[in-house]
Amino acid sequence: MPQSRPMPGIGARCHELRVNDAGSNWRIIYRIDSDAIVILEVFAKKTRATPKTVIATCHKRLKEYDSAGR
Numbered sequence: 777m778p779q780s781r782p783m784p785g786i787g788a789r790c791h792e793l794r795v796n797d798a799g800s801n802w803r804i805i806y807r808i809d810s811d812a813i814v815i816l817e818v819f820a821k822k823t824r825a826t827p828k829t830v831i832a833t834c835h836k837r838l839k840e841y842d843s844a845g846r
Contacts, residue, residue, distance in 0.1 A: 783826075786834045790816070792826070805834050814841055 783790040783805060793804040800820040807814045816834040819827075
């Protein structure tokens, strides 16, 4: 069964969903808003720590999403 944990280092209401597949351990970084679930990144986890490039991508996408003025 997938597991989820908070990711406050990425932003408020952000979480990491862990999905284990036969060939890879997948991660889905997402944020829960009142009217949407925003998928920020999906990647295969290969190391214990979340790669800095993934965190930077999530920050960039959150900034773009929030400034779009939904």
